[in-house]
Amino acid sequence: KERGAALTVRKELDASGKPVLRTVKKGVQDFSFGRILGEGSYSSVYLATDRQSLKEYAIKVLEKRHIIKEKKVKYVNIEKNTLNRLTEHPGIVRLYYTFQDENSLYYVLDLCSGGELLGILKRTGTFDVECTRFYGAQILDAIRYMHSRGVIHRDLKPENVLLDDNMHVKITDFGTAKLLPDPKDPDSGGGNATMQGDGRSASFVGTAEYVSPELLMDKSASKASDLWAFGCIIYQLLAGRPPFKGGSEYLTFQKIVNLEYEFPPGFPPAARDLVERCLVLEPARRLTIEHIMNHEFFDSQPFGRDLWRTKAPRLRPYV
Numbered sequence: 001k002e003r004g005a006a007l008t009v010r011k012e013l014d015a016s017g018k019p020v021l022r023t024v025k026k027g028v029q030d031f032s033f034g035r036i037l038g039e040g041s042y043s044s045v046y047l048a049t050d051r052q053s054l055k056e057y058a059i060k061v062l063e064k065r066h067i068i069k070e071k072k073v074k075y076v077n078i079e080k081n082t083l084n085r086l087t088e089h090p091g092i093v094r095l096y097y098t099f100q101d102e103n104s105l106y107y108v109l110d111l112c113s114g115g116e117l118l119g120i121l122k123r124t125g126t127f128d129v130e131c132t133r134f135y136g137a138q139i140l141d142a143i144r145y146m147h148s149r150g151v152i153h154r155d156l157k158p159e160n161v162l163l164d165d166n167m168h169v170k171i172t173d174f175g176t177a178k179l180l181p182d183p184k185d186p187d188s189g190g191g192n193a194t195m196q197g198d199g200r201s202a203s204f205v206g207t208a209e210y211v212s213p214e215l216l217m218d219k220s221a222s223k224a225s226d227l228w229a230f231g232c233i234i235y236q237l238l239a240g241r242p243p244f245k246g247g248s249e250y251l252t253f254q255k256i257v258n259l260e261y262e263f264p265p266g267f268p269p270a271a272r273d274l275v276e277r278c279l280v281l282e283p284a285r286r287l288t289i290e291h292i293m294n295h296e297f298f299d300s301q302p303f304g305r306d307l308w309r310t311k312a313p314r315l316r317p318y319v
């Protein structure tokens, strides 16, 4: 059953002409679709306005035929289960409800009108320490919530960190997440439960520049894999480029497993120490979330509710 399926009430006349109230789920007709906001490998996200409330949403549209042909049913299930599990955090894009027609599935989601963090970073080049601390803390707070709900994102990167109209973080794109068995809902685990998936548990590898060494060395992802990606993101906000970037994916992977990266001159020392303790080849030796939150780089940075109430800092480049 769809969680919180939105219902509209329509007054209709029944056979004998008696007025009857019929609750119907919202559908495509209830929205006016605007421009494409982003395109994934098998979905497009549109700007859409609810004709009745005039509220703006993002609607992710997935074409059923394409999903089945490309054997992506498993990922669609994982994304929906993940979004339905991550409902109580300001830093995670929220799924309000879903509906479908004969060709497509529709997810009605938070509109993140600030777009991708990567887009902002490209415009400013780098972030200064104050901005890096604010956005780093919001990303970390969202990761902490995800992990507490048994979700490993596995593909964290600046393209998947969106910004809402207050320029606050919204993590998105959970099609490649790994769901640990939910203590409250044991059979929702593993992400291997598929509707009619292909049965193979393909071990997913994230985006080259942010993928952790254990995923390349053919071990399974763990929560520590998201913290490796976090270290890459902090480095990139201050340096203006990711730590591991080769001329090809293969060369990037080689740099990762050999831990081949260096800091540009002037890189802030506290941030350097934090990044060095996240970009550790052995997952068990990487800083945990609690350690990162207590690291001197995040000194005097509130986490939790206050973090999401503070005004986003003006974006200034790190010069």
Ligand SMILES: C[C@@H](Nc1nc2c(c3cc(-c4cn[nH]c4)ccc13)C(=O)N=C/C2=C\CC1CC1)C(C)(C)C
Residues within 6 Å of the ligand: 037, 038, 039, 040, 041, 043, 044, 045, 058, 060, 093, 107, 109, 110, 111, 112, 113, 114, 115, 116, 159, 160, 162, 172, 173, 174
């Ligand atoms: C990463 C994702 N891109 C995007 N996904 C979402 C956006 C979004 C918005 C802009 C944007 C807004 N203004 N200007 C640009 C640019 C890219 C977006 C949004 O507002 N709400 C929910 C989204 C995704 C929800 C998803 C979990 C189901 C890809 C590229 C995969 C389509």
